[in-house]
Amino acid sequence: MKTPDPIPARLAALKTTSTPDLKQQWRDLFDTEPPPFNRRYLESRLAYRIQELAYGGLKPETVRRLERLGEELDGGDRKKSRIRADMTPIAGTRLIREWQGVEQIVTVTSDGFEWQGRHYKSLSAIARAITGTRWNGWVFFGLKNHRRSA
Template sequence: MSDMIPARLAALKTISTPELKQQWRDLFHAEPPVFNRRYLESRLAYRIQELTYGGLKPETVRRLERLGEELDGGDRKKRTMRLDRDRPIIGTRLLREWQGVEQIVTVTATGFEWQGRPYKSLSAIARTITGTRWNGWVFFGLKNHRGRT
């Protein structure tokens, strides 16, 4: 069985996206996420190998959990706070010109506001403005395309 694994992994690059999504359903017993094809391929490749050769050793899982707790003490609120410290200050106005129209977003306590409507993420606003998926932080110039601020 394990001698077929390299062929299965190579096939992920050549099969259609609907076939990739079906493999996701078969291997994860859930609907595939809306991420891009490359994400699906890499996650499926890992899952195929995980099911064949076994996942992480329990010792490794425990070590990763300990490292995570060292960072945030196991407190989910601290994880959220770490994300919040990167957000612009409440009341900040973000400006972006898109196809000759100036778009203005205001940072609120619960997310963002654009054209009088509340949004939880900048990506949702960018998607509404452009009609395509965007990283909202990149779209509004808060991070460059490589993810650095």
């Protein structure tokens, strides 16, 4: 008789494991300190790692293909790769903000932003040009709630 696979039971147990125990499992499975992310993140990464060790990870050609696709999206720029794609407005989007009675219109381009006919790499640079002070461009244009990010 075939013995049952213990992996599904290990995965199910993650939901009821205490956070300190999840962090210890992280240390055991990744040989690093756990990141300061929420519990759900720890559970999902641990679940993947448990399966990866038991059944094998992605094939090397799959990893290479994913890396190539990622580079096509962000040009190999590590900063850009950290920005969630679903947070960046689609090229062609117009961001409108009134500042001191004047309507400011920014157009999202494939490689940055355009304001008053000039190209900018960041919204913060545009916000600084408009206000003369340092601003988080995402907050200035209402794309990020400053209170929620704090």
